[in-house]
Amino acid sequence: MSRSDVLVDADWAEAHIGTPGVVIVEVDEDTSAYDKGHIPTAIKLDWKKDLQDPVRRDFVDKTGFEALMSERGISNDDTVLLYGGNNNWFAAYAYWYFRLYGHDKVLLLDGGRKKWELDSRELSTDVPQRPKTDYTAREQDSSLRALRDEVVAAIGKRNLVDVRSPDEFTGRLLAPAHLPQEQAQRAGHIPTARNVPWSKAANEDGTFRSDSELRSLYQDEAGLDFGRDTIAYCRIGERSAHTWFVLHELLGLPDVKNYDGSWTEYGSLVGVPIELGEAR
Amino acid sequence: MSGGDGCGAPAGGVRASAAAGTLGSQAVVEGRVTREGAPVATGYARLLGTGDEFVAEVPLGEDGGFRFFAAPGSWTLRVLAPGGVRAQRSVEAGYGQVTKVDVAI
Numbered sequence: 001m002s003r004s005d006v007l008v009d010a011d012w013a014e015a016h017i018g019t020p021g022v023v024i025v026e027v028d029e030d031t032s033a034y035d036k037g038h039i040p041t042a043i044k045l046d047w048k049k050d051l052q053d054p055v056r057r058d059f060v061d062k063t064g065f066e067a068l069m070s071e072r073g074i075s076n077d078d079t080v081l082l083y084g085g086n087n088n089w090f091a092a093y094a095y096w097y098f099r100l101y102g103h104d105k106v107l108l109l110d111g112g113r114k115k116w117e118l119d120s121r122e123l124s125t126d127v128p129q130r131p132k133t134d135y136t137a138r139e140q141d142s143s144l145r146a147l148r149d150e151v152v153a154a155i156g157k158r159n160l161v162d163v164r165s166p167d168e169f170t171g172r173l174l175a176p177a178h179l180p181q182e183q184a185q186r187a188g189h190i191p192t193a194r195n196v197p198w199s200k201a202a203n204e205d206g207t208f209r210s211d212s213e214l215r216s217l218y219q220d221e222a223g224l225d226f227g228r229d230t231i232a233y234c235r236i237g238e239r240s241a242h243t244w245f246v247l248h249e250l251l252g253l254p255d256v257k258n259y260d261g262s263w264t265e266y267g268s269l270v271g272v273p274i275e276l277g278e279a280r
Numbered sequence: 281m282s283g284g285d286g287c288g289a290p291a292g293g294v295r296a297s298a299a300a301g302t303l304g305s306q307a308v309v310e311g312r313v314t315r316e317g318a319p320v321a322t323g324y325a326r327l328l329g330t331g332d333e334f335v336a337e338v339p340l341g342e343d344g345g346f347r348f349f350a351a352p353g354s355w356t357l358r359v360l361a362p363g364g365v366r367a368q369r370s371v372e373a374g375y376g377q378v379t380k381v382d383v384a385i
Contacts, residue, residue, distance in 0.1 A: 033339065085339060086337070118324075118362050165335055166333070167329075176335075176336050200334075204360065205360075
């Protein structure tokens with residue numbers, strides 16, 4: 001796996017609009033962005049309505065994912081090109097999600113919606129109708145997803161990367177600064193975690209920094225031991241999917257999991273240890 | 281104001297003017313971006329901390345608006361818009377206050 005296998009630029013995307021076998025998918029939390037204009041031929045996925053179980057706090061199950069893909073007209077052989085707002089947070093989450101369910105040919109658009117917009121590239125309000133398919137997913141790949149007991153057991157043993165902002169990490173804020181401060185019962189971070197905010201992996205236009213810059217960021221600046229297994233987390237698992245993409249897909253670390261329960265789960269658990277302040 | 285349990289942008293961008301009396305311990309920074317008096321609806325507002333450290337980013341709303349729930353203190357607000365536009369302002373936020381920052385590009 002290398003950068004060119006998983007990440008494409010806007011020129012590539014523009015050249016593949018309408019190419020059979022390539023499905024462009026915008027993934028957002030705020031899908032009104034898609035409705036105002038999207039990359040021509042792109043379909044949309046709603047991070048919450050489409051990808052989360054409506055009752056339990058979990059993903060849609062395998063059958064639900066198969067039904068979703070079939071209904072949206074995505075087949076097992078299609079190359080799925082994902083992009084979205086928020087510097088690709090939700091697109092990276094969807095990338096991880098597609099990998100979890102075993103979709104092989106999936107790509108992320110470098111810079112996502114932001115770079116596309118800042119480049120003044122074409123946006124369309126036409127909503128394509130794709131013929132239904134008969135999609136078959138694989139069982140969830142548990143090597144990519146960390147659940148809470150595994151996270152608690154990893155304290156002091158694996159790399160724990162907290163990708164939230166420094167103020168969330170130290171406990172001064174409970175949520176990013178563009179959202180009301182609410183959610184978890186307690187503030188702080190998982191003991192032994194290093195704080196490498198997701199934003200350090202991205203340039204101002206939303207593209208990823210170079211491989212050498214990324215290696216330096218995690219190894220030299222944050223002191224991550226690349227010989228150890230790693231778990232990334234944030235607040236609800238989408239910013240950490242961005243970092244999972246960097247560590248697992250761009251830098252090729254073999255064992256990296258995303259903890260999608262993240263701080264909204266961990267910070268509400270009874271009896272688990274929490275650290276406040278800077279990393280120790 | 282939506283936001284739910286997500287980290288993303290509020291649906292439909294943001295509306296200016298948080299309702300008075302609902303701020304509590306929030307330190308709000310909000311404003312509008314305009315070009316020759318007209319709202320800039322395509323662009324991004326970034327909130328940066330000490331040393332230009334990234335804190336948060338939102339897409340501009342239909343009215344060119346943006347809003348952040350910050351902590352009290354000094355911040356830099358940077359606006360990105362098509363055509364390589366990059367403008368920034370210094371801003372002070374305080375608990376229970378709405379600090380207005382309008383940016384003409």
